[in-house]
Amino acid sequence: MRMSGGVEWAVHCCVALTDVDRPVPAATLARLHDVSMSYLAKHMQALARAGLVRSVQGKAGGYALTRSPGDITVLDIVIAIEGADPQFTCTEIRQRGPLAASPEDCLRACAVHRAMLAAEQAWRESLRGVTVADLATTVDRDSGPDVLRGVRAWLTASAS
Amino acid sequence: MRMSGGVEWAVHCCVALTDVDRPVPAATLARLHDVSMSYLAKHMQALARAGLVRSVQGKAGGYALTRSPGDITVLDIVIAIEGADPQFTCTEIRQRGPLAASPEDCLRACAVHRAMLAAEQAWRESLRGVTVADLATTVDRDSGPDVLRGVRAWLTASAS
DNA sequence: GGCGCGCTACTCGGATACGTCTTGTCCGAGTACGACTGG
DNA sequence: CCAGTCGTACTCGGACAAGACGTATCCGAGTAGCGCGCC
Numbered sequence: 001m002r003m004s005g006g007v008e009w010a011v012h013c014c015v016a017l018t019d020v021d022r023p024v025p026a027a028t029l030a031r032l033h034d035v036s037m038s039y040l041a042k043h044m045q046a047l048a049r050a051g052l053v054r055s056v057q058g059k060a061g062g063y064a065l066t067r068s069p070g071d072i073t074v075l076d077i078v079i080a081i082e083g084a085d086p087q088f089t090c091t092e093i094r095q096r097g098p099l100a101a102s103p104e105d106c107l108r109a110c111a112v113h114r115a116m117l118a119a120e121q122a123w124r125e126s127l128r129g130v131t132v133a134d135l136a137t138t139v140d141r142d143s144g145p146d147v148l149r150g151v152r153a154w155l156t157a158s159a160s
Numbered sequence: 161m162r163m164s165g166g167v168e169w170a171v172h173c174c175v176a177l178t179d180v181d182r183p184v185p186a187a188t189l190a191r192l193h194d195v196s197m198s199y200l201a202k203h204m205q206a207l208a209r210a211g212l213v214r215s216v217q218g219k220a221g222g223y224a225l226t227r228s229p230g231d232i233t234v235l236d237i238v239i240a241i242e243g244a245d246p247q248f249t250c251t252e253i254r255q256r257g258p259l260a261a262s263p264e265d266c267l268r269a270c271a272v273h274r275a276m277l278a279a280e281q282a283w284r285e286s287l288r289g290v291t292v293a294d295l296a297t298t299v300d301r302d303s304g305p306d307v308l309r310g311v312r313a314w315l316t317a318s319a320s
Numbered sequence: 321g322g323c324g325c326g327c328t329a330c331t332c333g334g335a336t337a338c339g340t341c342t343t344g345t346c347c348g349a350g351t352a353c354g355a356c357t358g359g
Numbered sequence: 360c361c362a363g364t365c366g367t368a369c370t371c372g373g374a375c376a377a378g379a380c381g382t383a384t385c386c387g388a389g390t391a392g393c394g395c396g397c398c
Contacts, residue, residue: 001161002161004161008251033253034257034258038383042383055331056331056391058331058391059390060391061332074275074276085162089163096195099311116163118290123282123283187370202372205373217349222370
C-alpha cells in the first residue's frame with residue numbers, strides 16, 4: 001500500500017505547468033525540483049500517454065497541459081502514474097477449499113471485497129474532488145501569489 | 161498502490177474465527193481456504209504481533225481472537241498486515257532546487273501532501289467503519305446463516 | 321531581397337540494468353497433553 | 360488407586376531464498392528552428 005514516489009513529482013509538475021503558455025522541457029522541470037532528469041521524463045511520458053499533457057518535440061519543445069487546470073484532478077494524475085488497477089484484488093477465496101461456495105452463489109462480490117471497494121471509492125472521490133487549479137489556489141493562499149509567479153517566470157526564463 | 165494479497169487471507173481468517181471458542185491452528189485455516197500453510201502462518205503471526213489474535217502453543221494450540229469481533233475493524237487488520245506507514249510520503253520537493261522555499265515557510269504540510277492525507281483519511285475512516293462482526297452479519301444476510309455455521313462446525317471437527 | 325533547402329541541435333520515447341519489497345518456504349524453539357512408573 | 364515425571368507430538372516463531380515491481384539510467388528516433396545558398 002505504498003504509493004509510487006513519482007506521483008508527487010507529477011503533481012508538482014502539473015501545478016508548475018499552470019498558466020505557462022510555452023511547452024516546458026523535462027530537463028527544466030527536473031532542474032526546478034532538483035530531481036533526476038531521466039526519471040522525471042519517464043513520468044512525464046506516462047502523463048502524456050494518459051492525455052493529461054501533450055508533448056512537443058523539437059528545439060522549442062517540451063510538455064504542456066492539454067486542458068484547463070480546473071479539469072485535471074489529482075485522481076487523474078495518480079491513475080496516469082500508478083495505473084488504473086484497483087488496489088485490492090479479490091481472489092475469490094470463498095470458492096476454494098473443502099467448503100467452497102458454488103459459483104452461482106458468488107454472483108455478487110463477497111463482503112470483504114465490498115468493504116475494500118467502498119473504502120477505495122471514498123479514497124478516489126476525495127482525490128477526484130481536488131483539481132490542479134485548486135492546488136495552485138491553495139499554494140497562493142498559503143505562501144502568497146509570488147511563489148507560483150516566480151516559478152512561472154523561472155520556467156519561461158530557462159526556456160529562452 | 162497495490163494492497164498485499166495477505167490482507168484478504170487475514171480478513172477471511174478473522175471472520176472464520178468468529179464464535180469459535182477453541183484455538184484454531186494455522187494449518188487448519190490454510191486447509192479451509194486452500195492456501196499455503198507456511199505463508200498464512202506468517203500473516204497470522206503479524207495479527208498476533210498486532211494484538212488482534214492470541215497464539216496458543218502446544219498440542220491443542222492455535223489462534224483465537226483476543227476481543228469481540230465487533231471491536232476488530234478491517235482497518236486494524238490492514239494495518240497489522242501492511243504496516244502503519246502512510247501510503248504517500250512527502251519528500252518536501254518544494255524545499256529543493258533553485259527556488260527552494262525556506263523551512264519556516266514549510267511548517268504546514270504542502271497542498272499536495274494535504275490532498276493525499278485527506279484521501280487516505282477518507283479511506284481509513286471507511287475501513288474503520290466495518291468490523292469483523294459486520295462482515296459476518298453480511299455473509300449471513302447474503303448466503304444464509306448456514307455458511308458460517310458450517311465453517312465453525314468444520315473448524316471444530318478438524319480440531320478433534 | 322526573397323525563397324527553398326539542408327543542417328544542427330534539441331526534444332521526446334522506449335529499451336535496458338539495479339535495488340528493494342512482497343511473496344513463498346523451511347527448520348528450530350517452546351509447550352501442553354498423554355502415558356508410564358513408582359509409592 | 361493416585362501423584363509425579365518423562366517423552367512425544369504438535370504448535371508457533373523467526374530466519375532464509377526467489378520472484379516481481381518500482382527505481383534509475385542510457386541511447387536512439389524524430390522534429391522544429393536556423394543558417395546558408397540559390398534564384
